[in-house]
Amino acid sequence: MPGRKKNHHKNSNRVRHQRGQQSRDKQEEQPTKEQAAEEEEEASHSPEEDKPFRVAQSEIYGRYLVASRQLEPGETLIREEPLAIGPCVSGDPVCLGCYQPVTLKPDQYRCPDCGWPLCGSNCSGLKHKHGHTETECQLYGKRRAVAAELLTDRAGPAEVRDLYELVMIVRILLLRQHDPEQFALIARMESHTEERRQNAVLWRHYEEKVVQRLRGTWQLEDLEAEQVHEVCGILDVNCFEIGQNGAKARTLYPSAFLLAHDCTPNTAHTDDPRSFAILLRTSRRVREREALTLSYAYTLQGTLKRRAFMHEGKLFWCRCRRCADPRELGTDCSALVCATCRAGSVRAVDPLEQTGDWACDRCSHQIGAEDVERRLDRINDDLESIDVHDIPGLENFLLRYRDILRPNHYLLLSAKYSLCQIYGRIDGYLLPQMSPEDIARKESYCREFLEIIDVLDPGLTRLRGLIMYELHAPVMVLAQMAIQNGQISRQEFQRRLKEVVKLLQVSRDILCLEPEGSTENAMGLAAADALTKMGC
Numbered sequence: 302m303p304g305r306k307k308n309h310h311k312n313s314n315r316v317r318h319q320r321g322q323q324s325r326d327k328q329e330e331q332p333t334k335e336q337a338a339e340e341e342e343e344a345s346h347s348p349e350e351d352k353p354f355r356v357a358q359s360e361i362y363g364r365y366l367v368a369s370r371q372l373e374p375g376e377t378l379i380r381e382e383p384l385a386i387g388p389c390v391s392g393d394p395v396c397l398g399c400y401q402p403v404t405l406k407p408d409q410y411r412c413p414d415c416g417w418p419l420c421g422s423n424c425s426g427l428k429h430k431h432g433h434t435e436t437e438c439q440l441y442g443k444r445r446a447v448a449a450e451l452l453t454d455r456a457g458p459a460e461v462r463d464l465y466e467l468v469m470i471v472r473i474l475l476l477r478q479h480d481p482e483q484f485a486l487i488a489r490m491e492s493h494t495e496e497r498r499q500n501a502v503l504w505r506h507y508e509e510k511v512v513q514r515l516r517g518t519w520q521l522e523d524l525e526a527e528q529v530h531e532v533c534g535i536l537d538v539n540c541f542e543i544g545q546n547g548a549k550a551r552t553l554y555p556s557a558f559l560l561a562h563d564c565t566p567n568t569a570h571t572d573d574p575r576s577f578a579i580l581l582r583t584s585r586r587v588r589e590r591e592a593l594t595l596s597y598a599y600t601l602q603g604t605l606k607r608r609a610f611m612h613e614g615k616l617f618w619c620r621c622r623r624c625a626d627p628r629e630l631g632t633d634c635s636a637l638v639c640a641t642c643r644a645g646s647v648r649a650v651d652p653l654e655q656t657g658d659w660a661c662d663r664c665s666h667q668i669g670a671e672d673v674e675r676r677l678d679r680i681n682d683d684l685e686s687i688d689v690h691d692i693p694g695l696e697n698f699l700l701r702y703r704d705i706l707r708p709n710h711y712l713l714l715s716a717k718y719s720l721c722q723i724y725g726r727i728d729g730y731l732l733p734q735m736s737p738e739d740i741a742r743k744e745s746y747c748r749e750f751l752e753i754i755d756v757l758d759p760g761l762t763r764l765r766g767l768i769m770y771e772l773h774a775p776v777m778v779l780a781q782m783a784i785q786n787g788q789i790s791r792q793e794f795q796r797r798l799k800e801v802v803k804l805l806q807v808s809r810d811i812l813c814l815e816p817e818g819s820t821e822n823a824m825g826l827a828a829a830d831a832l833t834k835m836g837c
């Protein structure tokens with residue numbers, strides 16, 4: 302469920318602050334991030350390269366990419382393999398070779414040498430640079446107890462998360478010895494170490510969960526605490542969360558990390574399920590010298606949450622057009638129903654004031670941002686507790702909160718997005734089994750959702766492609782029913798068919814840009830097939 306999962310990128314910051322306490326020697330040997338930016342800029346101006354972008358530098362963004370000419374929608378900007386890859390920070394165990402989910406049950410296949418759970422002995426990621434390497438296996442093999450004794454089905458999600466969190470950090474630190482060039486490409490990334498150090502809670506977390514564990518339990522005493530903190534910062538600021546067909550991983554890429562954030566970005570990215578390469582392209586026309594942007598946050602979150610997420614992990618407060626507008630570019634997807642007059646909408650008075658008040662547009666009711674956040678967290682927990690296939694549960698959720706949240710509220714949209722995807726696809730609710738009312742409901746959720754996405758994630762974006770594909774089916778089926786029952790004219794039927802064709806064409810054009818072997822690409826092919834069958 303893209304709407305409710307973090308399947309986007311996480312990111313980073315600017316370049317001006319003091320670096321960590323590296324030794325004088327190291328500082329002399331390695332260029333600063335500012336010098337690296339200048340070198341990159343020079344390199345990107347070299348005449349033999351006809352790159353669609355170049356590296357620029359600003360006080361606000363730090364290094365960022367700008368279009369070196371006008372770019373058309375769908376132009377490929379970057380295709381590159383990861384510098385580093387590892388499991389995401391979550392309580393879900395995954396195979397260290399291919400990042401597909403595994404269990405911690407006694408019958409789960411495990412690496413015979415180090416004891417970490419793997420999907421199987423023929424996993425494509427075994428001894429592969431993007432998977433479970435021999436170096437890693439040897440290191441873990443000497444500490445077999447970690448995986449064999451701690452990673453069992455008695456471990457709670459927090460313990461599992463703490464152990465998996467270390468994997469990518471260790472992989473990067475291993476590169477320091479085994480592939481210094483690769484390590485240098487990572488070391489030039491922003492870490493915000495100094496700002497992170499000022500945040501006592503965050504610093505203590507990494508000190509206890511990462512530095513002390515690596516140096517203590519994992520007996521990697523030669524690691525310098527400072528370097529470990531630096532790597533933790535680089536990961537938090539620059540990682541992408543990727544994965545296709547059930548796999549989940551986090552990655553660092555050599556140049557994609559340079560993209561600045563915007564909550565209505567002009568690029569879209571996807572990843573290749575085999576190589577884990579990132580494929581980044583423009584989602585709409587970009588003017589020459591315009592910043593190339595992607596969203597570090599989830600589109601389907603309100604301003605309060607998106608900004609908090611970016612401040613927490615990426616150490617900046619977003620001030621983009623969407624964030625600055627209390628109505629989020631007219632979508633109103635954070636507005637609440639006024640609890641006092643019941644008629645007005647409650648919105649942040651100044652959304653760039655994170656702890657400022659929210660006020661009703663009809664009466665004098667006001668509420669603090671912290672209160673709003675607490676309420677939204679409770680509603681979000683409620684939504685998360687509903688199984689994604691539970692149609693009555695999700696419908697009930699919409700009913701329960703319709704007098705509390707405005708219809709376009711992101712939490713309602715999230716539930717509607719799930720419903721768009723499962724109506725027509727699960728047993729008991731397959732299209733031939735559905736009542737015309739339920740089919741019409743699917744259509745109306747798809748339309749509501751599309752209207753919002755057209756504003757917040759416009760152009761050639763996966764979310765638009767997916768929702769258009771979902772929308773074509775109810776429009777088609779209802780049109781057929783209506784003509785058979787004599788409810789619409791031939792002309793109206795033709796008009797509706799035209800819409801179906803348009804929806805299929807756009808979704809095909811978008812989803813066929815997704816990598817081969819991905820679910821989205823399969824949908825793109827299905828759209829193309831449907832068009833052929835319709836003679837288009």
Ligand SMILES: C[S@@+](CC[C@H](N)C(=O)[O-])C[C@H]1O[C@@H](n2cnc3c(N)ncnc32)[C@H](O)[C@@H]1O
Pocket residue numbers: 311312313314315316361362363364365490491538539558559560561562563615616617618619620
């Ligand atoms: C993934 S890094 C991007 C590259 C980074 N600018 C650099 O020089 O290494 C993300 C960081 O860039 C900065 N940044 C990106 N987008 C920004 C934005 N919209 N506003 C302010 N800072 C931004 C923040 O410092 C953020 O932590």
